[in-house]
Amino acid sequence: MKMGAFLAAGLLALAAPALADPPQRIVSVGGSVTEIVAALGAADLLVGRDSTSTWPPEVAALPDVGYFRALSPEGVLGLAPDMVLAEADAGPVEAVEVLKAAGIPYVALPGEPSPEGIAAKITAVGEAIGRQAEAATLVETFAAEIAAVRADAAQVPAADRKRVLFVLANQAGRLLVGGEGSSAAAIIALAGGVNAGTGFHGYKQATDEAILTSAPDVILMMDREGDLAISDAEVLGHPALGTTPAAQAGAILRMDGLLLLGFGPRTAQAARQLHDALYGPSEG
């Protein structure tokens, strides 16, 4: 008994340096990183964010240190953080090196855009800010939600799988659509759909003929306002898009961009929303 207590104390002492002083002033670089920090209940510890961090809405009030690939080291240091949490590919490299040299813990987080990658990221953030328990709970909930949506997606018979074309932007009739390996393709697959944009990687401008042959059953777009919004009339009036099965059936879906493509803790929710929109809510 005594032995066990000693052992426990020893282990605690070993773990102490990591747990000793959780950060109080965090600069978060990367949209999904900021979402995770907020989901772990640490939003009040944030003192700065990058320009891709727009969720939850209250982080918009925080100082913006710029695009996560073009950070200004002095701007970050000026916020007097005691920890910088960043996507693994934040940059430029010189800025990251300077931040590391400044003696502030700089935590680069793994960034794979998959459910497993998100779970790993949540765990890493939890460890960095000393909220391991909250992170474990969040990972558990997240994994369960993902498993549920995956199970539902797996039940869709191959013949019934909907072909989904993600349209990122309409630049005067030229459409920017999601191809293989894009984050749009990943979320469509997660929801049980088939990405109609094939034969090219990432987000590319597709010719009218390519759009015709992609023959989507559903057109998926971001729910945007102002100039970037694409109206139904624009879709129906487009020479190629307007003649696709999706346009003729009026199957046009809009979802919040960061929710849909952000690959953060809300991805399970996004996949569920997309799945339900494609196939209707699963019974049970």
Next chain:
Amino acid sequence: MTAPALRLAGDPPASPRARRALHLRWGLVALLLLAAVLSISTGAAGLSLPRVLGDWLSGAGLATRDRVILFDIRLPRLAMGMMVGAALAVSGALMQGLFRNPLADPGVVGVAAGASLGAVSAIVLGGLLPVALTRVLGPQFLVPLAAFLFAWGATMLLYRLARAGGQTSVATLLLAGIALTALAVALTGILINMANDQQLRDLTFWNMGSLAGASWMKLALALPFVAPALVFAPRLAGGLNALALGEAAAAHMGHDVERLKRWSVLAVAAAAGAAVSVAGAIGFIGIVVPHLLRLASGPDHRALLPNAALLGAALLVGADVIARQVVAPAELPIGIVTAILGAPVFLWILMRRRGFGGI
């Protein structure tokens, strides 16, 4: 080596013109010092310079954060700003002198398009290189290295194209430059079409120029190309002055015009190529600075070249101070600042000159 740069040869020191030139020179030195002090003492981190200097001089030792801000962020940035500004302005003055055209800048001999193609290639195709190579180079050096090699290569190719029978045709140089630039832009376009979102953002930032990536290492890599070119440039002044009267006249006056062309192009390829490769494409310094100075002190290249180095350095450092302040804690790409300030000044010069029956 600095003596000829600081004093104007040929004029007795007592003449009013020489006095004015001397005043201008010291005014520019003062302007550069002012910009340097501003650059060192301002920034998003709100560092108290007197306190930091006091700590440092008294041997009390600096806090890690203060030391990093001063020695790893602000000082390399100031040094790189001065180097890049001086290189661009002197290159612009050399090109305008060589082409006898007020609109010439290093872009005319393919430096900008070449560097841009190199940078884009490195950003988009860098991932295809053997990992061992990128690890040795470091990802932050791949882009500047490719930019410099392509800028240098484009300029040398152009010079070779314009040379026939031991003669370099300036008109061919200009026209071939346009063709080569179009080709480089097209190749860049192909690469841009292959790029993913993140690479596109990286490209955009490179194309707008920035001193944000300043480091002692980059400075050490670029300075061996920029410094000799800047030191050497004033020796071309006499030849460029004579060239203003035409190639034949310059040759009759005893200048080796071919040699003059060769060294001007080499100096620009080295100075502007290295500057652009570490800082990205920064516009307007190369055009506005020589024009401002011609208004102030006339077209004599003996005064123009060293003055351009001083004013170019001061203006770029000043523009960087603005770039760091307006959207702090983020920062604006410096190319935006130089263009916003430079374009109206350039228009003003243009209008004024038209009033005099110029261009």
